[in-house]
Amino acid sequence: MSAERGPHRAIVTGSDSGIGRATAVALAAAGHDVAVTWHTDREGAEQTAAEVRSHGSRAVVAQLDVTDIPGCGDIIDAIIEELGGLEVFVNNSGIGTHTPFLDLSLEEWNRVFDTDLTGAFICLQRAARSMVAAGRGAGSSR
Numbered sequence: 001m002s003a004e005r006g007p008h009r010a011i012v013t014g015s016d017s018g019i020g021r022a023t024a025v026a027l028a029a030a031g032h033d034v035a036v037t038w039h040t041d042r043e044g045a046e047q048t049a050a051e052v053r054s055h056g057s058r059a060v061v062a063q064l065d066v067t068d069i070p071g072c073g074d075i076i077d078a079i080i081e082e083l084g085g086l087e088v089f090v091n092n093s094g095i096g097t098h099t100p101f102l103d104l105s106l107e108e109w110n111r112v113f114d115t116d117l118t119g120a121f122i123c124l125q126r127a128a129r130s131m132v133a134a135g136r137g138a139g140s141s142r
Helices: 018-029 042-054 071-083 106-133
Strands: 008-012 032-038 059-063 088-090
Touching (some): 008 018, 018 032, 018 042, 018 088, 032 042, 032 071, 059 071, 071 106, 088 106
Parallel strands (some): 008 032, 008 088
């Protein structure tokens, strides 16, 4: 990482386990400070953060419920502020259902839709606004 570019900072949603954890650790190994988010597994998030730190990177841990519309955007803004900026956003939070279509309730449909689409939109938009304001990303002059 060059001194001109400064630190690389990333948020990986749902990084308390699985693909999210692997992504957060890979970003740390590549020199990024990483915000690790969790919904229900704080212990898993703390384990991911320990792995991030083992690579010499800084880890920020935050609870994030992407179905809290638009509150999840406020959490993203707070994480970006704590990191001191943002260069990478990985939307890994997601859920599915094994309920057969004919038995799927509207409440379950809305939970999946809010997690996978609406919450992702809010979080991605907040991250993109921060990047553009900092002169990175679409809409910037750099």
